[in-house]
Amino acid sequence: MSFTRELRQQADRIFQAIYDHPFVRGIADGTLKKEQLIHYVKQDFEYLNAFMRIYGIAISKSRTREEIEMFNEQINFVLHSEVHPHNNFCRVAGVTYEELQGFPLAPSAHHYIRHMLTVAHEGSLGEIVSALLPCPWTYIEIGQRLLEEVKPDESHPFYDWIDFYGGGMSDLTERFCRYVDDWAEHVTEAERLRMREHFLLSCQLEYMFWDMAFREEEWPVAMDLGSEAMGRN
Numbered sequence: 001m002s003f004t005r006e007l008r009q010q011a012d013r014i015f016q017a018i019y020d021h022p023f024v025r026g027i028a029d030g031t032l033k034k035e036q037l038i039h040y041v042k043q044d045f046e047y048l049n050a051f052m053r054i055y056g057i058a059i060s061k062s063r064t065r066e067e068i069e070m071f072n073e074q075i076n077f078v079l080h081s082e083v084h085p086h087n088n089f090c091r092v093a094g095v096t097y098e099e100l101q102g103f104p105l106a107p108s109a110h111h112y113i114r115h116m117l118t119v120a121h122e123g124s125l126g127e128i129v130s131a132l133l134p135c136p137w138t139y140i141e142i143g144q145r146l147l148e149e150v151k152p153d154e155s156h157p158f159y160d161w162i163d164f165y166g167g168g169m170s171d172l173t174e175r176f177c178r179y180v181d182d183w184a185e186h187v188t189e190a191e192r193l194r195m196r197e198h199f200l201l202s203c204q205l206e207y208m209f210w211d212m213a214f215r216e217e218e219w220p221v222a223m224d225l226g227s228e229a230m231g232r233n
């Protein structure tokens with residue numbers, strides 16, 4: 001069995017828990033509250049900014065033009081395509097995308113971003129792609145399963161979201177899997193173990209991210225950065 005097949009099996013309970021999570025159920029039946037959608041988009045906008053920076057670090061560690069091209073393509077994808085599912089959530093919530101940008105990170109989004117940044121700074125390219133892989137892999141499975149389960153038509157409030165992730169992420173997931181499998185063949189057992197740990201922790205943090213949005217998670221004690229922090233973007 002390939003290394004990434006093994007990873008997928010090890011993460012099976014987390015993938016299932018993500019699919020069963022009330023936020024994902026709320027996408028399926030269109031029952032999410034406006035505040036939950038807004039919290040998700042505010043946090044995910046910052047998450048995607050961090051994701052692009054991590055691709056930048058991966059480019060700085062790249063040895064071949066193929067690697068640079070792979071990461072560069074993904075920066076463009078996040079910049080220009082990932083805005084569509086966000087716009088779907090904003091439309092349903094009745095707000096503009098611009099008014100949800102520049103907010104501080106909630107605890108679980110902070111945790112997930114710091115995990116990826118730590119691996120990006122300290123790890124090999126194989127470790128970095130292992131930590132990033134649950135991002136497309138969990139979303140494509142959610143999208144594909146929702147397409148099958150809900151069979152949404154254009155009258156469904158989250159038709160665009162489901163169609164976006166169910167329709168088009170398989171190339172990226174396969175490409176990342178091939179990269180991780182090739183890498184895993186040529187490294188030590190200790191590095192393979194780190195790749196496994198990074199992958200599984202990112203799967204857990206994908207779950208936490210949905211849970212954060214559903215619960216509208218905030219810091220237990222509100223942080224006051226003072227008036228100078230207002231409008232820093």
Ligand SMILES: Cc1ncc(C[n+]2csc(CCO)c2C)c(N)n1
Pocket residue numbers: 044047048051074075077078082134135136137139169172206209
């Ligand atoms: C928390 C969180 N996890 C995954 C995605 C989905 N996603 C984000 S970037 C990307 C492609 C990267 O090249 C994909 C599939 C998201 N939006 N938010």
